[in-house]
Amino acid sequence: MLVETVTAILLALQAVPAETGDWRADVWRLSDQGDYSAALARVGTSPEPSGYEARVMRVRVLAWSHDYQSAERELAELERAFPGNPELEAVRGSLAYYQGRNDDAETAFRAALALDPDLAEARDGLARLDAGTTGTEMRLRLDMGMGVSSFSRSANSNWTQAFSQLTWIAPRFSAGIRTDTYDRFGLRNDSLGLRFTYRIDEDWDVEGSADLGPGNVFRPEQSLGITIGRRWVPPSTDLPAVRTTLGLRRDQYNAVTVESASLGIGMFWEGYSLETQVIAIADAGEDASYGALLRGSYELGERATFSLGMADAPETDAGVTVNTRSLFAGVRYRFDENRQIRLDCARDDRENSYIRKACSVSISYQF
DSSP states (O other): OHHHHHHHHHHHHHOOOOOOSOHHHHHHHHHHTTOHHHHHHHHHTSSOTTSHHHHHHHHHHHHHTTOHHHHHHHHHHHHHHSTTOHHHHHHHHHHHHHTTOHHHHHHHHHHHHHHOTTOHHHHHHHHHHHTTOOOOOOEEEEEEEEEEEEEESSOOOOEEEEEEEEEEEOSSEEEEEEEEEEEETTEEEEEEEEEEEEEOSSSEEEEEEEEEOTTOSSSOSEEEEEEEEEEEOOSSTTSOEEEEEEEEEEEEOSSOEEEEEEEEEEEEETTEEEEEEEEEEEETTSOOEEEEEEEEEEEETTTEEEEEEEEEEEEEETTEEEEEEEEEEEEEEESSSSEEEEEEEEEEEETTSOEEEEEEEEEEEEO
16 A cells, blocks of 8 residues: 555656647646646747747746745736736736735736727636635644754764644744754753745835743753845846845844844845844843854756855854854755645854754645
8 A cells, every 4th residue: 555655656746637739728727737846847849938028928827836936926027028018007906805915906007908998808807806805825734844964073972853844824823832842962952933925015125033931951942033035136137136135033042132133135146145244242242242144045947946155143052153164055846836845954053052953854735
């Protein structure tokens, strides 16, 4: 039975739906089946994958797969290349509609009809709004993972840690509950936390976290964090999109309170990203220590993403803040729009202390 189940899973992952010869029909069919990764791949094999029609179809598939951020970014690039295009106005209306921004959707649909009074997508969109139907869809995502750390320049025994998080995802808001377990030096510390994100508008977003671990010895007993982000889309497709962040955090250990702040800027091209952060950490009442982080990522096709980074910044462990030099790398593989797996590894060199090597694996399933 186990062999049959594994075989069925492998066949499902490797199956490639037959193409009809009409790439548009293939994309619609694959999207209707929920296989958005295959639909995006089929767009890439169209006669002109960088042409207008294929790019518009790609935006549609990204929106249907709930990858709204990518859809917004690619639609903005199209709008700069083809200003005053009624179809793009209608697509923007549909994208806003899917996210529950009905006022924005109505504005875009009416702008499309002002340019082309016979445009069916815009007329249908207004009809849905008038009927009171909604494009919002709530989903759940389960994330689980575990990691192991080993040490040199120290007598520390190996650490293990595990986490699980269940997240409720709405078009503009998500909220999740998270559990973390750490086993270290023969001691176990646990925490229960909440996570949320909220997209204020197309440019601004905020995310926050709160964790409780009463009685923890080497992990915080209480933690609060908030990050505010701002995104800029440049007027030219030759320039990257930019996102800046400001983060604040407060960790209460059993003997000390640690406060931290970070200021970040990221640049995003199609398939690439480069981000840097300036970090400040201070025990309550003490002078701050400063450092920086740099990381980049590259998307290989529609499924794999590779990341690499380094940091030279203060890090707090067991309530003790020490300057730490870190190297880290990761790879994420998306089986489809609902399932992915991630592997991350890091090497941390704490000044006048230990060297830690850590690897973790996590899985994500959206349903």
